[in-house]
Amino acid sequence: MPEAGCVVIVGGTAGIGRELAKHYAERGRDVVVTGRDADRAKAAAAEIGGRTVGMAFDLTRPEEVAGGLADVGPVDRLVLAAIERDENTVRDYDVVRAARLAILKLVGYTEVVHALEPRLRSDAAIVLFGGLAKDRPYVGSTTVTTVNGAVTTMVSALAVELAPIRVNAIHPGIVGDSPYWSAKPEGVLEAFRSRTPTGRLATMADVVDAVVFLLENRSVNGVNLRVDGGTLLG
Numbered sequence: 551m552p553e554a555g556c557v558v559i560v561g562g563t564a565g566i567g568r569e570l571a572k573h574y575a576e577r578g579r580d581v582v583v584t585g586r587d588a589d590r591a592k593a594a595a596a597e598i599g600g601r602t603v604g605m606a607f608d609l610t611r612p613e614e615v616a617g618g619l620a621d622v623g624p625v626d627r628l629v630l631a632a633i634e635r636d637e638n639t640v641r642d643y644d645v646v647r648a649a650r651l652a653i654l655k656l657v658g659y660t661e662v663v664h665a666l667e668p669r670l671r672s673d674a675a676i677v678l679f680g681g682l683a684k685d686r687p688y689v690g691s692t693t694v695t696t697v698n699g700a701v702t703t704m705v706s707a708l709a710v711e712l713a714p715i716r717v718n719a720i721h722p723g724i725v726g727d728s729p730y731w732s733a734k735p736e737g738v739l740e741a742f743r744s745r746t747p748t749g750r751l752a753t754m755a756d757v758v759d760a761v762v763f764l765l766e767n768r769s770v771n772g773v774n775l776r777v778d779g780g781t782l783l784g
């Protein structure tokens with residue numbers, strides 16, 4: 551067996567990305583987690599443990615991404631999980647916030663793939679994070695909905711261009727125990743839970759399990775996978 555490359559998780563300093571980093575670190579893998587701030591990324595890596603290192607760059611400044619990834623070696627698992635949240639209605643449109651989110655996911659995620667492409671092994675796999683707002687808009691989701699919708703087509707284009715490297719996306723519904731949602735006032739989550747057919751919101755562990763499936767199954771490619779308890783049926 552050739553020696554394994556590393557697992558790179560962009561947006562791995564917090565939330566779901568961080569839980570995924572723990573999964574791979576606990577299995578003895580070399581893991582790279584990234585965020586915007588070098589000290590925070592190093593502290594997160596130390597807390598995750600194992601052979602995890604932290605690096606920093608800002609996806610809203612895509613021209614700085616390649617430099618931020620300069621020290622990364624061969625890669626066989628790459629996850630793009632970073633997000634800057636943008637509650638932005640079309641009636642009260644904040645173009646700066648909208649542009650940041652669009653650049654972060656559409657240009658920033660792609661630039662990470664571009665920068666690491668020479669280091670991706672031929673059996674590597676990539677997972678992009680979208681989100682269920684692509685199918686279930688809410689007031690304020692104009693940019694989130696369109697950006698996550700575009701992630702579905704990025705998957706196809708990247709899978710074609712990078713073959714035999716596999717590229718898939720995950721689209722979580724509301725992840726009840728993620729830092730963003732668990733900080734909401736009491737009662738907010740109940741409305742979402744009550745219309746979820748499974749009677750429970752997705753957890754970070756559920757999402758990690760699904761990302762690992764997308765990364766590790768050698769025949770899953772070009773898939774956009776919803777992990778939402780069947781919310782669209784409710």
Ligand SMILES: NC(=O)c1ccc[n+]([C@@H]2O[C@H](COP(=O)([O-])OP(=O)(O)OC[C@H]3O[C@@H](n4cnc5c(N)ncnc54)[C@H](OP(=O)(O)O)[C@@H]3O)[C@@H](O)[C@H]2O)c1
Nearest residue numbers: 561563564565566585586608609631632633679681725728
């Ligand atoms: N949580 C949910 O319920 C949910 C639902 C649907 C979809 N999703 C998707 O799942 C993914 C993970 O969400 P989450 O809730 O776990 O995220 P989170 O806890 O908010 O963590 C966001 C991560 O992105 C990094 N980040 C933020 N802005 C960045 C920037 N400009 N450049 C580079 N890195 C940046 C943060 O690093 P630092 O703070 O260290 O800089 C952190 O590691 C996201 O793509 C999100 O759209 C989540």
